[in-house]
Amino acid sequence: MTGRTQQMTTWTVGQVAELFGVTVRTLHHYDEIGLLVPSERSRAGYRLYTDRDLERLQQVVVYRRLELPLEEIATLLDRGESAASHLRRQRDAVMSRLDELTGIVAAIDRALERALEREMSNQPATPEDLKELFGDGFEDEYQQEAQERWGETDAWKQSASRTKGYTKDDWAQVKAEMDAVNAAFVAALTTGEPATSEAAMDAAEAHRRHIHDRFYDLDHDFHRGLADMYVADPRFTKTYDDLAPGLAAYVHDAIHANADRHGAHGCAGRHA
Numbered sequence: 001m002t003g004r005t006q007q008m009t010t011w012t013v014g015q016v017a018e019l020f021g022v023t024v025r026t027l028h029h030y031d032e033i034g035l036l037v038p039s040e041r042s043r044a045g046y047r048l049y050t051d052r053d054l055e056r057l058q059q060v061v062v063y064r065r066l067e068l069p070l071e072e073i074a075t076l077l078d079r080g081e082s083a084a085s086h087l088r089r090q091r092d093a094v095m096s097r098l099d100e101l102t103g104i105v106a107a108i109d110r111a112l113e114r115a116l117e118r119e120m121s122n123q124p125a126t127p128e129d130l131k132e133l134f135g136d137g138f139e140d141e142y143q144q145e146a147q148e149r150w151g152e153t154d155a156w157k158q159s160a161s162r163t164k165g166y167t168k169d170d171w172a173q174v175k176a177e178m179d180a181v182n183a184a185f186v187a188a189l190t191t192g193e194p195a196t197s198e199a200a201m202d203a204a205e206a207h208r209r210h211i212h213d214r215f216y217d218l219d220h221d222f223h224r225g226l227a228d229m230y231v232a233d234p235r236f237t238k239t240y241d242d243l244a245p246g247l248a249a250y251v252h253d254a255i256h257a258n259a260d261r262h263g264a265h266g267c268a269g270r271h272a
Contacts, residue, residue, distance in 0.1 A: 010050055011049045013049075030070075031047065035074050059090070060073055066097060174214055185251055188203055188250075196257040200257065204254040205258050223259055230251055230252050
């Protein structure tokens with residue numbers, strides 16, 4: 001033996017803060033809550049950290065980066081596990097988080113790709129787009145006939161103004177809303193609800209609101225006129241009856257019942 005005692009290396013709060021990239025205030029807080037209490041003090045009473053303190057702090061820093069609460073970190077560290085056990089635990093946690101973050105990045109990439117596609121295709125829908133969405137429900141001759149018949153009406157002009165900028169995605173949403181309204185009518189009819197029932201009238205109101213919000217202003221009196229057209233024009237009748245036999249007449253009666261419910265006067269002289 002040499003007779004000399006090996007001198008222990010210690011670090012001040014400032015040195016430790018700089019070394020680990022934490023603040024002095026953070027180290028003081030860890031000391032106050034007992035998470036990391038420096039093992040030594042200088043003659044003047046200042047905190048001094050030993051090698052073992054730095055090992056514990058290194059584990060604390062890793063667990064904090066994994067977003068573990070301080071209470072949970074303290075419990076883990078106070079179990080008396082070896083440094084190797086902690087490192088294995090931390091590695092497993094990091095790999096789990098890495099898998100999670102990789103999944104998040106992949107999801108962001110997919111969302112970004114869809115957003116870029118929408119930006120690139122943020123153009124008004126073409127007739128081809130509408131045919132793709134609506135199938136037989138969109139025919140050029142029908143559109144031409146409708147324009148010749150109602151092109152000078154306020155409703156037609158308002159509808160044309162609103163829809164001229166609709167993209168394919170907008171029309172897809174319009175179709176989804178329309179399908180939902182039709183499904184509500186079919187459900188009410190097939191379950192035996194009368195056209196004057198709440199279910200049927202609510203479907204009629206949803207039908208009116210869909211047209212009102214998406215195309216042109218549609219009050220309940222005006223709605224009656226559309227209902228009359230649904231049973232007067234064989235093409236409209238067929239469109240509804242293809243969904244369920246007798247649906248056109250049912251929709252007609254439900255719309256009139258809903259207009260009555262809202263106190264409309266029964267003036268059905270307008271069409272659009």
